[in-house]
Amino acid sequence: MTPKLSPSYHIIILVGLMQVMTFVVAGEPQVPCYFIFGDSLVDSGNNNGLTTEAKANYSPYGIDFPQGISGRFTNGRTVADIIGQLLGFPNFIPPYATASDQQISTGVNYGSGSAGIREETGSQLGDRISLDRQLLNHERIIARLSTLQNNKTFTDEYLKKCIYLTNIGSNDYINNYLMPSFYPTSNTYTVEQYATVLVQQYSQRLKTIYNLGARKFVVFGLGQIGCTPHEITRFGTNGEPCVQWINDAVKLFNDELKRLVEELNSDYLDARFIFINLTSISAPQGDVPLPNTPCCNQLREDGQCVPGSKPCLFRALTVFYDGFHPTEIANTIIGTRSYVSVSPTDTYPYDISHLARF
Structure with missing residues (x-):
């Protein structure tokens, strides 16, 4: 039987992992370039100029970021x-x-x-x-790069060496399926049908990125949306730590996405696709869940x-920093375990550090 761990033990784990926040990779980047697709979990300022409620260019976001609010x-x-940073890029x-x-x-x-x-996802915002x-x-x-490189x-060969990260799908539940x-x-x-349809649509987009020259893919699964503070407040948990039926729905998507990664690796022998298992990475070390109280004690609707x-x-x-988004320390844990897996279930078929070497 797995021993139950006290909440203080989880805090010790988090504090210990803070050490990687000062980790600096010496030398040249391990790949020449790094392209990022996704949602607010990776957005670094693209929404700032849009007409939307989904933007974070205000305090208290960015309080610990080197350049402040971004x-x-x-x-x-x-x-x-x-x-x-773990790949060795000196700048964001x-x-x-x-x-x-x-x-x-x-x-x-x-x-x-x-x-x-x-x-249509997220259009209400x-x-x-x-x-x-x-x-x-x-x-x-790519057109701009081709013009600049004039060759x-x-x-084409340059783009094949880069890493392409995709982290998307959470809003297709949060700001779509869960908002009837x-x-x-x-x-x-x-x-079940929704998970299948979503992964089928995702598959076509990943193939498009491949056709545009990508060969090294990092495909993030979804986190346990049912454990986010906002969804817990909205739906209740019936005495459970999280909204289990939401997590069950997300698991269907993640299982299909992992199978897709297997298929793509089989179909595209000149490419490498890896799956990042956020459920494994965010799982508590025992029977006590990690705290899910948001750092911001005042949240919008x-x-x-x-x-x-x-x-x-x-x-x-x-x-959690707000009702949905992780704090920097949580992102650090996710990032480092994606780069070098701690558990065999963290990444499939291998981690980002291995992908970078191919």
């Missing part, structure tokens, strides 16, 4: 930032909205808060850059921090 939906660095990958010609050779971040795999629109932006960046053959007053999907599909509100003092001891 549009990141956390107190400090995102998981994509952490992985970029720029958001598409502001990326200059001098910056794009090391990669671009296309992530957009409230974006989803489905085009306003504008967002859906995955399809992110792919169009990537095509534009299409060189550009705005979207018809929960009346159209069972949870949509789960974001109230502008100008005061966050908690000990941010390195909390998992």
